[in-house]
Amino acid sequence: MEVTITRLRKIPPLTQYQDEIDALNAACFEDIFGFLGPHCVDERMQIRLFLPGAESVIVTTTDTDYVAQRINNSDLFIADIPNHNDQNDYQLKVCYPLTTIVIEDPYRFNSLLDEDFCFLFNQGKQSQAYRHLGGHFDEVDGIHGARFSLWAPNAKSVSLISDDNHWNPSRHIMRKHPASGIWDIFIPELTSGVRYKYHIVAMTGERIEKADPYANFMQNPPDTASILHHCMPHRMPKSWQDKRNTRNAVDAPISIYEVHLGSWKRQGDDGKAFLSYQQLAEQLVPYVSDLGFTHVQFMPISEFPFNGSWGYQPVGMFAPTSRFGTPEDFAYLVAQFQQAGIGVLIDWVPGHFPSDPHGLARFDGTHLFEHADKRQGFHPDWNTLIYNYGREEVRSYLHSSANVWFQQYGVDGLRVDAVASMLYLDYSRDEGEWIANEHGGRENLDAISLIQQINQDCYRDNPGIMMVAEESTAWPGVTGFVDGGGLGFGFKWNMGWMNDSLQYMHRDPLYRNHYHGEMTFSMVYAFSENYILPLSHDEVVHGKGSLLNKMPGDDWQKFANLRAYYGFMWGHPGKKLLFMGGEFGQWKEWDHDHSLDWHLLQYEPHQGLQNLIRDLNYTYVSQPALYQYDNSPLGFDWIDEGNAEQSIFSFIRYNKERTCGVLILANMTPATYQCYRIGVPSAGRYHQLINTDNARYGGSGVGLTDYVETETEQCHGQAQSIMTDIPPLATMMFAFKVRP
The missing domain is CATH 2.60.40.1180 (Golgi alpha-mannosidase II)
Structure with a gap:
């Protein structure tokens, strides 16, 4: 069929569109799909296009090309054409000063948002929001592209800005769903690797640029954009999957090596370059396996902007940090550990988040994720913000974040950071600096119910996992069943044992007889929870000194004290956790900016300590008496x-x-x-x-x-x-x- 270019009746300057043109130029248009794209007008079809920088536009249908007319000397173009059966079946030939391209019109596609998802999300009952919100590759009517969805209920307008549209907020203004507060758009022909953010216009007129809260990949800090990325689900080795139920159980031997991936070992001429996830799989996996640890625990790997936070101030709760590679690279590292028979836990931080401009703070111009009142929404200890655990959509966000690490990356457990700060409304606050709950108490009822819900659902949906609480108070029933009023964790860090025993070991042996109870008191409560005995990173920073340097005496006595302490710890009821460097006697306290002092292993005392840890682990695993009745x-x-x-x-x-x-x-x-x-x-x-x-x-x-x-x-x-x-x-x- 011969294709012709048709110039239909000339559209006179339409002054009634000037308000729309102004709104488009300002990137502030709440009902964008009500204006742009195909619309029936007087039994004809009008295709309205806003293409900044274009010189001319031709609308190509199945049989004819139509010239679109520029309106009011603006970037708005309108093609007025006869109606036909499929008004969405067209392409655009756009001429720019130096090139001509053929593209799809994003405003001709219907919304891909799932109504059932929206209902559950708004009810706080959605545990897989990451499958719907954020940027995802998709296909509509045979057209490949990416859909983007964002919860920003109080925004006046939201635009997707990216490499694809030259970061112009007028180009891809999104559709609002008022009932759910979600905005969405489908952008045809996007490819992996496109960097993007959301341009948000608040009701006050304030303009904000935010990274995608649900992105699975983000730029390497200090850059802050999200990256469109197709992440393949983790494939758990069958050999591990078959045994996970027993390997992570309360009556299993669990000996955990805690690692900060950025400082375990570094490389390069200056010793400052990170190992990649791939290199860590090659070096860290055999190291942990040789030492006989049953599990490894990574300090937070959710994307975070500031190295000095060690990951405990995350902005990307669904994205493994890009410091070490891609999401697939992280999944590969997890799989390699599991292939070696080693479980993988990660630190997860739902207790607070930073106020970085591209993060969640005042996300749509309002206190959306955090409480507006500083007595509830601000952490005085860490200068961070606190989630509003009572807001249903925030509950769905956090619930989904917990679940994604199991579903997408196949980890075996989450160690939940700073649980005590979530449980108590008066945590680290003086009188008058906190707001009581509805019963007049200090318990954070919203946080408690959320923790219970997440624990129950994660255990139900991901059999064989571990949920571990870092809870520093005597809150009852941390590892108790939710049905009985407990929080539903599988394990709890035994902070009391750690504090008492380290205090005892720090004392001169000449006076230890006066403090004997510091080593025996833990047995009074040892079976009240399912405990892990932690010698974590927190004990070797901020001037506390390394474990070896905490020990009294000369060098020989320091090593002997530490060896005796490790032996006592591996014999004491409770699972074990040791922070990296402790296995060979690091002299210096931990520094997140530098590698461990591996050169120390050329000296016999350090080799000997490492040999002891190896033998303790192998002895521990081989003797059921040392682990079966820990609780x-x-x-x-x-x-x-x-x-x-x-x-x-x-x-x-x-x-x-x-x-x-x-x-x-x-x-x-x-x-x-x-x-x-x-x-x-x-x-x-x-x-x-x-x-x-x-x-x-x-x-x-x-x-x-x-x-x-x-x-x-x-x-x-x-x-x-x-x-x-x-x-x-x-x-x-x-x-x-x-x-x-």
Whole structure:
């Protein structure tokens, strides 16, 4: 068929469009689809186009080309053509001063927003909002492109600005859905890698540029744009998927290596360049595997603008930081850990967010994500903002953020940061600086219900995961079931044990006998929650010194103290967590801007400490008595908790069947005790598993033996006993069979 160019009746200057032209030029148009695109007028079709910088426009239908007329010497063009069956079936040939392009008109496409999604989102019950909001590749009527959706209910107008439209907010003004407060648009022919933001006009006239809250990829800071990216879902190795239910359970051995990806190891001539996710997969995975850790935990990897926040002030709650690579690269790192049989946890931060201009603060010109009242919406400790946990759409946002790390990236668990700051309305506030709840109390009821909802739904939808709380108070039932009034976490960091035991170890051994209870008090509450014993990054920064430097004495005693402490920790009920650098005795406290001091491993004391951590982990995994009953008093018995005079601690750990046990004996003084007698619950042979004074670990070699035999001599209330030499500043472990 021969195609002709038709010039229809000339449209006279239409002064009635001047208000619309002004609004388009100002990028402030609330009902943009009510004006631009195809519209029936007097039984004809008018196609209205706003194309800044264009010299001429031709509308191409299936059989004819129509010249669009420029209106009022503006960038508004109108083609007035006969109506036909499919008024949306056309393309645009746009002539610019230096080029001519053929494009699709984004204003001819209907909305792709799902009404059921909008309902659940506005109800606070949407756990997969990231599939609908944000930028996503899609196809409409055979046309490939990307759809963008944004919740900004109080905005006067919203535009997508990007590389594609030269960051011109007049080019792609979005459609508003008043009922849901969501704006959307479909942009044809966009490709991966396009940088974009949202240009928001507030009701006050203020103009704001924001990154996409739901973006899965963002620019490397200090740049702040979102990046359109097609992210393939993570494929969990089947070997890991089949075992995840048991590997992350409360009766499983869980020993976690906490890592800050930006400072574990660096590269380059100046030692400042980050390792990529791919390089971390090549180096970190085998390292963690060799040391015998069962899990790794990354400090926050949600995109964040300021390195000094360590990730705890995120702006991209759905985007792995681009500092180390793409989202697929991060998913690859997760998969490589799981392929090696190592679970992956990440820090997740729903307690606060920064006030960076491109982030969530005053998102649409109003306090949308945060409380307007500073007594509820501002964190005095961190100079950050607090989410409005009572706003339904914010609940959907946070719920979806938690879920995306399981669904899209396949992680095994979330360690939820600063839970206490969420639970208490008066957290770190003086009288008059907080607002009581509806009952007059200090509990944040909205935050509590949100935490419960997220925990319940994440466990239901992602079997075998771990939800871990960093909760620093005595809030009851943190790991209790929601149905019984608990918060629904699987595990809780034992901050009390950490504070007490580190305080004890910091003391001169000469005076430790006066503070014996600092090491025994934890057993009063050890089974009230499912605990993880953390020696985290928080204990080796801000002038606190490294773990090694917290220990008293000369260099030999520092290493011996730390070895004894690790042995005691691995014997104590509770899962284990150790921050990177602690495994080989970093002298300096952690610095997020520098690599760990790997050169220290050329020295025997540091090698010895690393050998101990490796052996503790392998011993721990091989002895069910050391982990099966972490949450039950049935698996623990003191032998002698009262020997303060000699600062010796002795206790038994049992497996679930109580057929096997491990005796832990710790001496926290530099004294050596020969032929020390200790009562034991069962006759037989006690095999030495660990002696932290072993020369292999840098010790003096006292008390080394393959096994000791029991004697029928009463001691510590037991009918049987063993006799052994107890080395200075050391912990020993002995395995035994329980005889009927």
